[in-house]
Every structure is written in structure tokens, then in C-alpha cells.
Amino acid sequence: MPEAEAIAARKLSKVYRGGHGAFELEFTVHEGEIFGFLGPNGAGKTTTIRTLMGLLRPTGGSATVFGLDCWRESTAVKDKVGFVSADPRLYEKMTGAAFLDFMAGYRARGTMDRARAMAAEMDLDLRPTIRQLSRGNRQKLLLVQGFMHDPPLLILDEASGGLDPLGQEMFLRRLLGERSRGKTVFLSSHNLAEVEGVADRVGIIRDGRMVAIEEIDKLRSIRTRRMDVTLAAPVDDGFLDRLEGVRVVETTDGGKQIQLAVQGSPRELLARLGTLPVVDLVFPPADLESVFMQYYRDEGEPRS
């Protein structure tokens, strides 16, 4: 039996006058999954989300949420969605409580009680005006309004922006909790590590076009991470280069500084490095660009 679709985009396009936007997007998000929507800033993520939310009218194709057309039936769609915008601009003169009360006015009875409980859980004071809130607390307020009515689908656009590391961790834990309760999450981000941590599948968008849709394990296996190794004495490049998934990018300082590109598990590489006079080692999280580069190689040349 096919999985039920929470979101389905069929050749969905939103093209602005300048020619940029989102072009013929084809993807589905299954009920009960966390779907990561990855792309650098300006790739078309927010445009896509605004189209799903019925804020922008598609210039081509269509999108549905639980079978409802995102433009023609947008009111019904919004009833089923918790939306967190990437734009932290809110009604500055309202207090947090007044803002949530306004938003809760459109939801079922009891929503405000849930909102207050969530705010307390997130250590968010609802008494100050929004103007007085820090970027992080504004984001928490946005998260509370997105989650407070317990919607079956969450559409989150760069929703962890502005949160401190603790807040980000709490946010990701909450997403996993929502999924375990059968909720669907559409998580847009430019942060690969964040999406990798929670998503089941990932759609990658660049220049308004969907580059790929992959299971998260596949993504982990193809993305490349950089490793900078500093050695006490030079060694032969080939000693590392011969390992599967490892490529020497650059050697400097007479062979003492080596930059590697590592794909897949680093276990064998680390074992090999253990036999070398390693002074320092830097292994940062994979960035989005490394994933894109993989797709570029697959396609022969980058998209324009």
C-alpha cells in the first residue's frame, strides 16, 4: 500500500519577474516523516514554502497538502499546518502573550493553554513586547505559535535560526518527538548537520530547481567532509590516497600539512592516521556545498 502523502508538489513553479524563483518542483512528503529541504540562501526554499502556504500563487503546476490545493484551498491547508517563518518580523507592539492569543484565536479552544505551557517549557517570558525580545526569544515565540495547536503537519523555514545551541538541541528533540507522535515535518534549512540529525529524507534545491531527493543514509554516504591533518614529519601522499573514499586535496609545508576529502565512514582513515605522527587534526561537519559538488560531478558539470 503506498504511503499517504502529506505534501505533493507537481511541477510546482513560482517564477518572479526577474526570472528567479522555483521551477517545476516535483516531490512528495509522506505522512509521519521528517523531510529535510536543503539549499543555500536564495535557492528557492522560502519561495517554495510560501507557495505551499498559499502566500504566493504558483505560476505553474500545483501543490497539495493532505490532498488540498495549496492556493485554492489555502484556508483549509493552514488549518492543518503549523508554520514557522524564516522572517522573525512580528507585531512589535504586542506582548508575546497578546500575539499568541491573537494567533490562538484562529485555532481550537485550549490552544492558548498549550502555548503557555510550551513557552514555560522553553523558558520564554510572554510579558515583554515583541520589540523587547532578543532574536532567540522571537524565534522561540514563532516556534510556540507554530506548534501550539498540535497540527498534523509542521512547515518550518529556517526555524532554528537565532536559537542558541541548547535551544537548537531542544528544537531538534521536539521534532523527533513530533515524528514519534505521527506528525509530519517539512524542515527547510541551509544547515546540513541539523537536517542530517533528524530527517528521514532530504530534498536538495539549488537555483530554484530540485537537484535530488535522497534517503538520509544515502546523503551521508555521498557527502564529502574535509579533514586537515598536521604531521610532525612528512609522509607519502599515496599512503592516505589509496584508501577508499579518501582523496588528498592539497599538501603543504613540505608534506606536513595535508588536506583530505573524506567520503563515507572515516574509520579506516582514522586507523591509518593512528600509525602516523599526527600533531593536530581538524574534521569539521560536512557542508552543503560538498553535497552539491557530488551532484555536479554526477551530472558532468554544474548547473548555471
Added chain:
Amino acid sequence: MTVMLRKALWDIRWTTFWFAAGGAGYVLLIAVFYPTVRQQSEQFANLIATYPKGFLTALGYTNITTFSGFLGGEALNLFWPIIIGVFATLGGAAMVAREVEDGTSEIWLSVPATRWRLLLGKFAALAIGLAICVAACVGTVGVSAAAENVTVSASGLAAMSAVMLVFLFIIAAYSALLSSLVSTRAMAAGISFGITLGFYALWLIGGLVDQMRQLKHFSIFSAYTPQKALETGSVDVVALAIVVGITIACAVAALLVFDRRDAI
């Protein structure tokens, strides 16, 4: 709609208060001078008779020696509608454009309510705000008349309220339509002020030049006759109905445009 109405009313509460108080205060200031004018009515009438016709027409002067004529010429016919007309224009121009400019349209339109309900809530709030301004003005006229032993009829006050409301509502409606169309408050308000000024110019030219008197009928100022309404207790029903019709058409057009446009 009530959720949006409550918020919109809260948003304009101070603006409403200051415009209502300012408009009523101005009317009161003029009314306070009326006893002096009444005592020296002959001299004032002679003085007014020396003024150019264009000047009198432009300000809406007719008979300055009566309470309604004095208030009409000095406040109700031109200055009060200018003051409160600014409120109607800015309030209408802000309806959609302010949300877009402030970056709040995304959160505003993410609630599960149709766009026309959201906009209608704002329309209703502005209408209430304008009605409060009218009530403050009409109340001031009534109280001033009583304090100065001048008789004004309840039907006169009611008729005056009607012409004032209709006049303000049409300004608010075409300002809101412009707000739906252009997305910036300044542009919507600027065009709206221009349209109102155009209507005033038509009314003025029509009043001054006999050969062009038909122009008056194309102006919303033709239906704006608060002094006459106060004096007679009646209104030009046809003129008011036409303005009401245009108001409804503008409001419906604003809703339709807003319903079909991109929100950002």
C-alpha cells in the same frame, strides 16, 4: 472576523482617539466663538460679503450668522473632513501595505482564515474608528448648540452623521483598494490624497464656473453636505446612494485584488 476586528481595533485605538479628539476639539473651538459672531452678526455678514466668491465657495461658506452656517463654514464643510479624511486615508492605505512593508504579512496570512475575512475585519475596525470620530464631532455640535441655546434637531444631527460617515467611508475604501494594489503605504496614501484632491477640484471648479457646473456631480464632495443636513435634517438620497455604491464597489474590488495577489 472578530479576532481580526479586535486586533485591528486595538491597533488603531490611539490614532482613533487623537483624530476624534482633534476633530471634535477643533469643532468645539469654533463653536465657542459663535456667541460673539451672533452678537455682531451684521458686521460679520457685511465683512463676508466683501470676500471673493471663489474664496467662499472653496471654504464652503454660505450664511455665517447662523450656528450651522458658522460651524459649516469654519469647520464642518472643509476643515473637519480634511482632518478626519487624513485618518481615513492613512487607515485605508495601511490595511494591506503596512503588513507587507512591516514584513508581517507572512504571519498574518498564515492563520486559517480567508483573506477576505481578514481584510473585512480591518475594514470594520476602521469603520468603527471613523464612526467614533463622527460621533465625537456630532456630539460636540449637539452639546455646543445646547450650551449656546441654539436649537438643532436630532434628525439634523443624524443626517449630518450620515453624510460624514459616507464621505469618510468612500475615502477609506479607495485607499484600501490602493493598498491592496500597490503594497507601499506611502504610494497608496499619496495616490489616495491625489484622488481626494481631484474630487475637491471638480467640486470647486463646478461651483465657480457656471459652464462647468456638471463637474460637481463627479465629485464625492457633492454628497458631502453636513451643514445642509444639520439645517434641514435631510440628505440627498441619490447622491449618497451613488457614493455608497462606489464605496461598496471599491471595498469589493479591494477584497478581490487582495484575494488574488501574492502576499509578499
